[in-house]
Structures are given as structure tokens and as C-alpha cells.
Amino acid sequence: MDGGYHLLGVTLAAGGSLRWYRDTFAPRISYTELMDMAERSQPGARGVLFLPHLAGERSPHLDPDTRGALVNLSLAHTPADITRAVLEGVAFSLRSALEVISAIAPLDQLLATGGGARSHIWLQILADILQTKLIAPKAEEGAAYGAAILAMVGIGVYPNLETALKILPQDNNVVQPQANSLYEAGFKRYKLLYDTLKAVR
Template identity: 35%
Template sequence: MGGADNACGALGNISHPESQGLISVGTSGVVLAYSKRAERVTGKYHYFNSAISGWDYKMGVTLSAGYSLEWFRKVFAPEEDFEELTSELAQVPIGANGVVFNPYLFGERSPYFNPYLSASITGVRANHTRQDIVRAILEGVAFSLKNVYQEMELSESIQTFRITGGVVKNPLWLQMFADIFETKMEVLTLDEGPAFGALMCAIQGAEGRDASEILAKFNPLRKVLMPVEENIVCYREAYQRFLEQSELQNQWSKKRK
């Protein structure tokens, strides 16, 4: 029994594969959901065998997730850490005052699989501030992963996402994900999903214990975030602007090949 990094990451975070999904935001970003359907849909996302018998999983990747913020910090604010860079974002309204960031610094995998895509910051005018742009970056990463999720064509909707990675250090960004995905987000005590999942493989192989039992005992919930209704409406409008710009970027990149 065993699995790849994301297969073990899912095992180390998800206790109920029929209703929970996984979001991981580090240098890159991943959204993952289990599936019982044997299907191979090309060009939108990945489809792999999981570490749980009887389940496969769908997975999409945003190549530049946390790295988008790191790129901005290195270029425009190298003397600041991430906490300083994001300290005033709560003062910026949802939608970043019309600024849109599309995080395609390395091209993109899901859902475009287009190495020629480029990142963009659009909607900037003379009245905008650095904080507008930083907030747009955080929103853009979450929007990109939502775009991936919506392309997965799941037979059952995810009721809860387990979220992991560097994003859990930023309460505002965590709440963004709950509001943008319109879904409850749960943070576990241990943020070592793949390594913990590999340990669970060993425990299950040796003792035959249920994954949900192991998670509940050794990696309980630390935080739960619910979507805020009034935020959802505002994010829906901003998300549509993001999708429109992403489609334009995708079309333009194909002309520049």
C-alpha cells in the first residue's frame, strides 16, 4: 500500500472521501477530489489512482500560487516579510477595487494546460494602491483554483474542503477560500499531509485501521471557517472578471506561439 505525494496528502487530510476535498496552497496550488467513476478526461485536470481502495482522484494544479505573492514581494517589497506585506489587506474591499491578477507566471496547467500563458495585473488606475494589487494576487490564486474545481465535473458536490499549506498562516486568505468556494474550510492540527498520509499507509497496512479513525485520533481539527453570505455575492462578481481575463489571456497566448 502506498501513493504519490498528493495521494498521500489526500489520505493524510481527508476522512470522508465521498464528501470532502483537499486544497493545498504552497508554492503551487492543488485542488483534489475523490471519484469512483473510471474516466479519463483530457486537457482539463489529472486523474489518478488513490491510496484508498475503490477510489480514484481528480486533481488540478495552479503552478504559481504562493509563489505569486513571493514574486511580488521579491520585486516590489524585498525588505518586507509576508506578514508586513499583507497586514492592511482587510481595509481593501472584496474585488480589490477592480484590480484583477491572473497567476500564470509559469504558464498554467489546469484547466488550460498552456505553457504560453502569461500572468497579468489588469484594471490598474492612478487611484490604486499597492494593497489593492496584493489583495488581487491573493484573490487571483483562489479564483484560479476555483476555476480548476469547476472544471472537474464532479458527480457529487464537495461539502467540506480540508485546506493545508502556507495559506493556513493567513486568516484573511483562509476566509477568502471559504467565501470564494462557497464551502466550509477545515484546518487540521498537523500541516504535514503527504508525510502523515504515508504514515497512515503504514498503519493501515500493519493494523488494518480505518483512515477516519486514525485522522480523528492523531490529526484532529484545529479551525473551521464558514463562508460569509454577504461576501459570496461580491466574490462572484470579481470571479467573473477573473474568468473573462483568463480567457483573453489564453486566446492571446495562442497567437504568440
């Protein structure tokens, strides 16, 4: 309607991975405590990698049969490392989808919505791995809220998208990316997991 277009990349179990991890391994620990725990590990989770394909995957692998994994575990790893690996694995998955999108439409910032956007550590992990500025708006409704705004433009409540976006609260949390070689190395190893683990399905 305004000359723009929509590109979609999906990690089917993004927040769902953290919920699964908490419900399965730490049911008495709050999400806030999990985030505090993740901060006690270091970027790269001391080598632990998590593949968040717990519900199959859509982007960039259109594969309903792929499954999740925790790899590189040792006796030296702690719950903090594994928790951080889950957060980083979701971020690596989103980066895999973003690489496809960026080749078509380069961008310099993203909106972060949903429950994960309330966590400073997860936002920083995402910004650092995606190497993109993240804006977490006060409106937490996420995709449904965005769809409603587009619909209001479509039916003429607002004349254009720019006018409609003015209804959003302007007080946003902005997270700038920081370069980290551990994340770059981790992402290279993460990209090997899908094809490597396909052989043992």
C-alpha cells in the same frame, strides 16, 4: 482501497504567486504585514484582477505557455489593492479547478494546508470565493503528509483510512464561507482573462 477516488486540481503558482509578488515588489515587508495590507482593501480589490499563471498552468487550463497578469490598474489603486488582488487571483484559480471537480464529486468542505493556511484573511478570501467551508488542521505538512498517511494504509500499518486519519490533531481552525456579490462578479471577469490574454502572448 476503500471505494473512494482521488481528483486533482492544481494552481502551479499559488503560494508562489505571493512569494513572487513579495520578493519582486515588497522585499522588506513580512508576509504578516502583507496580510495586514490586504485587509485594508475591500473584497474585489477595487477591480484589480490577478491571473496567477506565473509558471504556466495545469488546472483547468493544461497550458505551460500561459502567463500571469495584473489588470484593471489605475492611479487610484494602492499596494493594499494589488496585494489583495494576488490573494483573490489565487482563490479564483482554485475555484476554476474546483468547478471541474464539483461537477464530478460535489463536496461541502476542504482542507487548507501550507503557509497560506496560517493567514486568517487568506483563509476567509478562499472560503468566500470557493463558497466552501475550510478546515485548517494544526498539522501543516500538507500534501506530503497526506501521501504518507495513504501509504501507511497501503502497506497495512493502519487497516483503513478512517483509522489512519485519527492520528491527525483534532484542534482545527474552521472558516465558514460568506456570500459576497463582489467576489461573484470578480470571478466572472476572472474567467474571461485566460482566453482574452491568449491573443497577446
